[in-house]
Amino acid sequence: MIGRITSVFGVKGWLKVFSYTDPKEGILNYPDWTLDLDGKRIPAKLEEGRRQGQGIVVRLKGINDRDLARTYCGAEVRVSTAELPPLPDGEYYxxxxxxxxxxxxxxxxxxxxxxxxxxxxxxxxxxxxxxxxxxxxxxxxxxxxxxxxxxxxxxxxxxxxxxxxxx
Missing domain, CATH: 2.30.30.240 (PRC-barrel domain)
Known part of the structure; x- marks a missing residue:
């Protein structure tokens, strides 16, 4: 898990994301997400994102209004471990x-x-x-x-x- 969708941002379907990556903007390096919501795994594609204050806001493909965006709040953001960069010896995710x-x-x-x-x-x-x-x-x-x-x-x-x- 690299993050969690916390709430909606604006009226055009943007979402606030709490990123577990370091730095926080690192979550934007992964375009293919899997959203884990209520036991369901939903594929999602990151269209764009940016730093907004202390957090991150993103727009996902196909989500362009606030009501639809709200249905994704609480989802855990996951990526394939194959997408993660290798770490030096002795360091671990x-x-x-x-x-x-x-x-x-x-x-x-x-x-x-x-x-x-x-x-x-x-x-x-x-x-x-x-x-x-x-x-x-x-x-x-x-x-x-x-x-x-x-x-x-x-x-x-x-x-x-x-x-x-x-x-």
Whole structure:
């Protein structure tokens, strides 16, 4: 997921989009979208878009009035992972980290990465307990590769962290 349609903008079918890309305008680099709305996947084509204040506004092909645009509010914006540019070794897209099992350096299971949060200083892993974890606590673990995050193994779907389970 690279964004979410939040509301309509104007009367000609434009939509406000909350972009998860960095920079926010990065969402405009992907012309072929899939909108995930109420369990339905709807193909969409980005016609044009621009920065508007703190957010992004877009016009999608075939949507040219406010009432039709309103029906897309709340849709998650997705693109094919094949369209994403490759990252340097040791860097990951958030979606790649979500779902990884998290273990301490002492091989204690803390749970599974549910999602990540962006904070001012660093990203934070939200790790939720699983049936195999040492307890049923949710943990917020800073995503600091080389410091807290010791290794990421996408093939094994595991991450090792140097983290005290008491936190």
């Amino acid at each position: 958030w979606f790649q980290l979500e779902g990884l099992d998290v273990f301490t350096v002492d091989d204690e299971c803390l749970g599974k990465v549910h999602h990540l949060m962006e904070t001012g200083s660093n990203d934070v892993l939200v790790v939720q307990a699983t049936a195999g974890s040492i307890d049923q606590r949710e943990r917020l673990i800073p995503y600091l590769p080389g410091e807290v995050v010791q290794s990421v193994d996408l093939a094994a779907k595991q991450m090792v962290v140097d983290w005290d389970p008491e936190f």
